[in-house]
Amino acid sequence: xxxxxxxxxxxxxxxxxxEQFDGTLCSCxxxxxxxxxxxxxxxxxxxxxxGLFTGVTVALxxxxxxxxxxQVSKDVVQVNAFSTFRNILKxxxxxxxxxxxxxxxxxxxxxxxxxxxxLETTKIASFKMVEPFKLSxxxxxxxxxxxxxMAASLSAQTVxxxxxxxxxxxxxxxxxxxxxxxxxxxxxRKIIKSxxxxxxxxxxxLSVMTYSPSSAVxxxxxxxxxxxxxxxxxxxxxxxxxxxxxxxxxxxxxxGGIIAGAVASCVTTPLDTIKTRLQVMDNTQKQTxxxxxxxxxxxxxxxxxxxxxAPRFFSMSVWGTSMIVSYEYLKRSCAKAE
Numbered sequence: 189x190x191x192x193x194x195x196x197x198x199x200x201x202x203x204x205x206x207e208q209f210d211g212t213l214c215s216c217x218x219x220x221x222x223x224x225x226x227x228x229x230x231x232x233x234x235x236x237x238x239g240l241f242t243g244v245t246v247a248l249x250x251x252x253x254x255x256x257x258x259q260v261s262k263d264v265v266q267v268n269a270f271s272t273f274r275n276i277l278k279x280x281x282x283x284x285x286x287x288x289x290x291x292x293x294x295x296x297x298x299x300x301x302x303x304x305x306x307l308e309t310t311k312i313a314s315f316k317m318v319e320p321f322k323l324s325x326x327x328x329x330x331x332x333x334x335x336x337x338m339a340a341s342l343s344a345q346t347v348x349x350x351x352x353x354x355x356x357x358x359x360x361x362x363x364x365x366x367x368x369x370x371x372x373x374x375x376x377r378k379i380i381k382s383x384x385x386x387x388x389x390x391x392x393x394l395s396v397m398t399y400s401p402s403s404a405v406x407x408x409x410x411x412x413x414x415x416x417x418x419x420x421x422x423x424x425x426x427x428x429x430x431x432x433x434x435x436x437x438x439x440x441x442x443x444g445g446i447i448a449g450a451v452a453s454c455v456t457t458p459l460d461t462i463k464t465r466l467q468v469m470d471n472t473q474k475q476t477x478x479x480x481x482x483x484x485x486x487x488x489x490x491x492x493x494x495x496x497x498a499p500r501f502f503s504m505s506v507w508g509t510s511m512i513v514s515y516e517y518l519k520r521s522c523a524k525a526e
Contacts, residue, residue, distance in 0.1 A: 228308075233522040237304065238297050240514045244507060245296060250285035251503040255496035256359045259464045260366070262487070269499050288358030291372035295351030299344045304515075307340035307407075329411035337407030341400040349395045350388035353379070353467045360468050367470055394463035394477065402456040406508060409448035417443060441516055442509045449505030457500050458493035 250273075257272050276284040314332035323331065354375045360366045369375045379387040417440050423432060432440075465480045475483070484492040 228519065229522045233304070233518060234301055236522070237515070237518050238300065240518065241300055241511065242293060242296065244510045244514070245293065246289075247510075248503055248507050249289050249292070251499045251506075253285050253287060253359045255499040255503065256356055256464055256468075257363060258496040258499070259461045260360050260363075260468050261495070262365075269496075287361065288355030288372065291351055291355045291358065291375075294372075295347055299347040299351070302347060303340045303344040306343040307336050310339040311336035326412040326415040329415050330408040333411030334404040334408030338400045338404035341403035342396065345392070345396055345399065348399070349392050350376075352395065353388055353390055356464060356467050366468060390469075391463045391466040394459060394466060398456050398459040398463050402452045402460075402504075405455050406448045406452040406504070409451040410444045410508070410512065413444045413447045414440060438513055441513050445509030445512045446505045449503075449508045450501060452508075453497065453501040453504045457497045460500065461493050461495050 253276065254269055254272050257276065258269065261272070273285075280287070311332060314335040315328070317335075318328050318331050321328075354372050357366070357375050357379075358369060358372060362368045369378070376388065383390070421432075421436070421440070461484065462477055462480050465484075466475070466477060469475060488495070
């Protein structure tokens with residue numbers, strides 16, 4: 189089958205090259221064409237995906253704890269990743285790095301199912317929507333991936349925000365005067381008792397303002413950087429239509445993940461710092477977002493908004509790289525055999 193005979197309405201434009209359909213290599217572009225989301229084995233995608241992403245969460249969760257502690261710290265001298273890490277180990281040992289982990293894992297599975305479903309279905313519509321504008325491939329990828337990332341994040345926030353509120357209270361319990369709890373259920377029960385269900389959605393607006401742009405920026409940066417990197421490597425030109433090796437594909441994906449993590453963390457860390465402070469407050473500390481901003485500036489100047497930037501950058505880059513390499517592999521392995 190010649191690549192020009194392919195019905196492009198039946199495929200999603202993605203990031204790689206060299207996929208075969210009906211035994212025929214499709215090399216008309218420097219990135220691969222994947223099957224529609226409907227052609228993927230959903231059970232395998234979700235089950236195996238949940239296992240892969242849980243493993244990455246186990247590895248990177250301590251970084252989230254360190255970031256959260258840095259963002260809520262009232263001691264400016266202690267606001268650096270190493271001293272925070274050392275203090276956690278001194279006071280609580282290794283288990284202190286996994287406070288709230290059970291709550292996060294419990295909510296992560298449904299949140300990620302919602303996220304992945306929304307991401308893939310929206311990506312299809314987004315590519316079709318931007319195609320008539322005849323944009324360059326990096327710009328087209330940035331716009332379509334950005335829209336998909338934002339839509340997926342918005343969809344997942346209804347599950348993620350209550351989990352975030354509970355887990356962050358557990359991360360900082362007993363630290364800098366914050367209350368202590370007997371597990372995630374105890375946190376949820378006390379929040380509902382004092383503030384009702386809406387208490388579990390404290391900082392929801394800021395969460396949407398933080399994670400949705402963050403997701404949009406991450407996916408947009410990833411999509412466009414992929415195209416640019418492949419072009420720099422000579423793929424996508426008439427002069428070089430060779431299929432890249434698996435290691436080169438993984439290397440390009442990993443590099444794209446690091447670039448996306450760097451851009452997204454720099455853009456969204458200030459909002460994340462404000463959101464975190466709002467979510468860990470108890471009833472005696474209630475403040476508005478404006479009051480939190482004023483207090484941050486009073487404590488540490490404008491640089492206070494970038495507390496936890498290093499661990500957030502590390503987490504977003506490593507998490508993003510691990511996630512995207514695993515996810516792209518997962519999609520290829522979950523294609524239904526005809």
